[in-house]
Amino acid sequence: MLQLYGHPFSSYTWKALIPFYANGTPFEFRSVDPGEGAENGAFVQAAHPAGKFPVLVDGDATVIEATAIVEYLAVHHPGPAPLIPHDPAEAVVARMLDRVFDHYVMHNMNRVVAAHIVGGGNPDQGEIASAKEALRRVYRWLEDWLSENRLPPHVSLVSCAAAPSLFYSDWVERIPDDHPHLRALRAELLALPAVSRCVEDARPFRHYFPPGAPDRD
Numbered sequence: 001m002l003q004l005y006g007h008p009f010s011s012y013t014w015k016a017l018i019p020f021y022a023n024g025t026p027f028e029f030r031s032v033d034p035g036e037g038a039e040n041g042a043f044v045q046a047a048h049p050a051g052k053f054p055v056l057v058d059g060d061a062t063v064i065e066a067t068a069i070v071e072y073l074a075v076h077h078p079g080p081a082p083l084i085p086h087d088p089a090e091a092v093v094a095r096m097l098d099r100v101f102d103h104y105v106m107h108n109m110n111r112v113v114a115a116h117i118v119g120g121g122n123p124d125q126g127e128i129a130s131a132k133e134a135l136r137r138v139y140r141w142l143e144d145w146l147s148e149n150r151l152p153p154h155v156s157l158v159s160c161a162a163a164p165s166l167f168y169s170d171w172v173e174r175i176p177d178d179h180p181h182l183r184a185l186r187a188e189l190l191a192l193p194a195v196s197r198c199v200e201d202a203r204p205f206r207h208y209f210p211p212g213a214p215d216r217d
């Protein structure tokens, strides 16, 4: 039985959970929530060079980094969802977009979250403004890309990266009304059964969101 270590509210854990749900791959979820005890968290600390989750265990294999977990599942536990496009040229596009979502959407959303964690009631407003500006810039890039290109079919590596990053980034910096393609993509992703399952499983933990979770989604 595969084991996935992570947290139901964690964006990168969603990225690894979505392919499991989309392909109906059996696995055991091992939560690192403090309420579940220290054992799972200690395993993650030992398995990952920065103590980050998700971490996948498959027999003797331990796989870290959400993108690598999606790639691993595509190779070793394939299912109906085309996680990595079979066409090599389309696969390059999927991997490019995966990097865009991780580095420029997820990362800048996390900068806002981190500013609240570090600053408590007095977060660094310069850092927050800079992260939000970077989010607006990547939103514009994505809107332009989506208006001229087609995404690989869901559920792919792109959906796995885009769903959690757009879900949470919209909470810290709304995707503007004049970005119809990007707004539509977020709505489309949240409507996928594999993604809505993550949203529902995370709902009890919304009070963990340091900037405060909005009353929607």
Ligand SMILES: N[C@@H](CCC(=O)N[C@@H](CS)C(=O)NCC(=O)O)C(=O)O
Pocket: 010, 011, 012, 013, 050, 051, 052, 053, 054, 064, 065, 066, 067
């Ligand atoms: N590059 C990693 C990032 C994973 C990551 O940042 N995970 C967060 C949760 S969403 C985490 O482990 N946070 C706890 C920590 O950094 O100690 C990946 O792609 O898996």
